[in-house]
Structure formats: C-alpha cells, structure tokens
Amino acid sequence: MAYVPIQLSGHSFDPGSPELPAPLILSRVAQSSFLREPEHPIFYAEALLDQWERLGARVINGSETLAIDSSKARQLSLITSLGLAVPRSRVVHRARDVLAAAEGLSFPVLVKANIGGSGAGIVRFNSMEELRVASLDVRLPVSVDQVLLIQEYVPPRGDSILRLETLGGQFLYAIEVESSGDSFDLCPADACIAQPGRRPIRMAAATPPQQLIEAAERIARAANLDLGGVEVVIDDRDGTPRFYDINAMSNFVADPLTVLGWDPHDRLVDYLENQLGDGKKA
Template sequence: MKPDVAVLYEHPKWFEPLFAALEKRGVRFEAIRLSDHIFDPASADIPAPVVLSRVAMSSFLRESDHGIFYAEALLAHWAANGARVMNGADVIAVDSSKARQLSLISSLGFGTPKTRVVHRAADLAAAAEGFDYPLLVKANIGGSGAGIVRYSSAEELAQSVKDRTVPDSVDKVLLVQDYVPARGGSIIRMETLGGRFLYAIEVESGGDSFDLCPADACVAQPGRATIRMAAVTPAPELIEAAERIAQAAGLDVGGVEVLIDDRDGTPLFYDINGLSNFVADPLNVLGWDPHERLVDYIEAAIAQKGSE
C-alpha cells in the first residue's frame, strides 16, 4: 500500500524527531534518502499523494555530489504528476539563493542589509566600493553559517581575492554585505507553518561566528561552541513581516531571520530558511513540541488530497 506522505531528506539524523512524531500519530510515511535517489522523468509515478521536502541547503558541506539542484527537478516532477509537494521546487529556488531572498524581502518593503551581488570573485572589490568596513562576503548558497567571511579593510579583501581565499558558492554567486551590529548581540529566528507564525527564538550572535543553527543536530556537533537561545515573542510588526515573507516565498514550513541594527534600531531581514528542523529541546525551550503542529499540518494535507 502506498504511504500517505513521503519525506525527502538528506541529513541522516536531523529528522528522527519528525519520523517519530509521524509514527506516534500512525501516519503511513516513507522516508526517501536523497543521496542515492534516481528518477525517471518520463514516469508519472509519485511516491505518495503528499510529499514533504526536508532538503538542506548545507548538504554540499557533507557531500560534494550534493543533491540540491537534483531535488529541485525531482520535486517539480512529482508536483507536475499530481503530488501535493510541501516546500517544493519554487521554495528550493528561493532557499538556495540569498540574492533571491533579499530581492523578495525588499520587494515587500522590508529592510535588508546593504548588499551587492556578483558572479565572479574578481568583481568583489568593485562591488564593495561605497561600503564601510568591516563588511561580509557571503556565498549565495550557504547553510549553518558556511561561506561567510568578515573583512576589516579593502586591502584585506583585495589580498583575499588575489590569494583565492574568498568564500566559494556552489553556484559561483557571491554577496558583499554590510556588517550589521546586532542589538543585544542576538538575532531573532521566527518559524512559520502554513505561512503563519509558529514560534520565535532569540539566538546569540557572536561577532565572527555565523553558525546560528539552534537544532539538536547542530548544537551537538563535536567542537561546536554552545550558543545561547531562548523563546521570545517578537513585536507584532516583526511577526506580520515574517508571515508575509513566508507566504511570498511559498513556505509550508520554515524560518525567517531578522536582526535589529544597533546603530539606528532598524529591523533588517536577511535570511529565509526553507528547512526547519526546529529548536533543540523544545519542551524546555518552548514548553511544547512543534513537530506535533507539523504533523497536524501534514495530516490536513493528506485529508485534502483524499477528498479531491
């Protein structure tokens, strides 16, 4: 019998809590590992009426033969053949491009850090003209803080370009971005489900540390410094902004990150994350488990497909 939902995933540990929540609820599901997957573009077969993508943009850190762009094609194929795909190809297209994220956020009228986009490292110095230092150079496709370097001077950046030590992005697109001092030394990550606010956490943001992943599998990595995080209730205007961004990006589930510029108090949105594996130790941090809400959302999608 075909499962009710298929979960396309890449990381071997991150989604054990989701699978456990599905099993507990009695939802028939198939976990499909992306790494060794093959598909026939002429086949109309789908693995389940509902598909949930849990493809991490940081997968290139774990496998040089990552499946980011493969997954985009696969999810589009399944959707074209009738599957209800959550966080599908359109979401991957946004999730895999910081440049597209900032463009989308700006189009909605929300503030973003000053940024310039290039597709050649040789153009970084020209793109940085008019910026104050320090500044950041970011890989367009990152994840877990990967591909972000802070430069203190134009000379340091020029030398890094010459030495070919600037960040590299798997799509070769790079961003020059203003280094924004975060008020209170922290950022706010607002998680959304179905385009609505789910919860928010405040995460400590060190000056030169950009790996702010608050999930169990991140926090538990050997040698990784502990980060401070706590549940917070953002201002209503921040929640409204996160919901509008999530809806515009087509997120079924995912996060929106914002910091408050300590120089003038302006909220600056800088990241849309289509992969939410939720906060570590949710019962203690939040007082409830967001996986239960996600399973509710999946069950509603299964019921809707069954009624079609």
C-alpha cells in the first residue's frame, strides 16, 4: 500500500488553504515526542489534524482522539463515565497543591505527568513524608501542560498488566506485560524495546475475559479511538479491573509472529484500504 510520510518537524500549514495532503491520513503522533525534542508537535498536531478534518479528510485517530490521548485526566473521566473502575486519583495544575490533594488517598501513590509516554513522568511515593520531601526539593514530575495526577498505586495481580489493542473499535489482541511496581515503562513496541539501556520486559499473548474485551471496546468507541490500546490492571486486593490508560498509537507488540503467531500490521493495512475505499465511494 503506497503512502507518503509527513514529518511534523519543520512543518507548517495555512489555516486559510483548502489543500489536503491526502483523503486518508493516519496520525502517528506519540505522547512521548516531548522526550525527543523540547519543541514537540503534540499541541501543533491537534490544530493540524482539526484543519484536515474540517477540509474533509478521514483522519485515523483524529484531533478529538489526540486530545484524549494527551490527557490522562480526561482518560480517567471518560472511563469513569462508562461505569468502569479506575485507580483513585486526584488532579491538580500546581505542584504546590499535590500534598493537599494526596490527603485521603492510601499510600503508596504515583504522581503522574498528565502528558507522558513510555513511562515518563511517573514517580512512586511510599509515604506522605516521602511526598512532602520531594515537594520541598522540587523532585516531582513535570508535565508539559503543568497538570499532575496523584493516584493510588494498584498492586497488580500476577505482577502484570493487560494491554488490549483495538482496531476500528473492535478487539484485535491482548498481551500481558510484566509490571514490577517500580518501573512504569511498559511500552511493548519495537521502537521502545530497542532503546539503549532499557531493561527487557516480559510479555506474552493473553486471552482476556469477555467482560474486559467488551469494556475495552466501549472505551475505544467513546474515545473515537480508531487504532490503539487500552490498559487495565487487576487489583490484587479485591480482583477489581481498574482501567487507567488509553494509547492512541499503533504500538503493536515487538516480534508479533513470535508473541502472537500473526502480524497485526496486516489487519491494519486491510483496515486502511477499506477506509480509503469508503472515502472514494463517498
């Protein structure tokens, strides 16, 4: 399938122009892009994708999806609105408010950057005193949008989390990813695993219960997620599935033929061809 990559570094657009680069556009904007360049394209891409959508392009994981992807706080609100459980959390926009917001939560807690990626911007604190010292020493995470989450740590049953991948609002596959409780870089993709110094993580194909599959599909549809993953942890304390992350990226598992026995990229190409065909008919 022929395609043309669009690099956002150095990119610009004219809001008054009617020109489109293509009738079908696949967004590959990653939240972790701020780790690679301080002048990241996350917020620029929201405006750009909105421009293309208004001109009639079919954008896979468009501007609305990107807005959800770039806010862990909005993700939790969306998941809760569907009647699904999330970790107990508080949201603030000033680091000085973290201590007050943590009152009433059970420790350990995680302080998370609202915009993260590949585990970036997550720090675990085992007591209020640890959190207080970190606040005084300015050792809290920093989010590029200044929003922070304080979230109760959920002990994962079996020391692992589940990532359910969806395509077109339908379940595609699931993997079980090792979660030790002190490392939060659980990205399963080739690009993540290839990073120098990154500790290998255990992952394996999984068959989730139907209720988790249906929940992931509901989340994907509510988020207008054409392509991406939904992460859930089974709370070892009471067995409650707690959904906590929506990833609007086709970060398919590394070495899929070994892990899954098939390549999800084949399904993605079929999906894109179908979307392009629908656009041509319209």
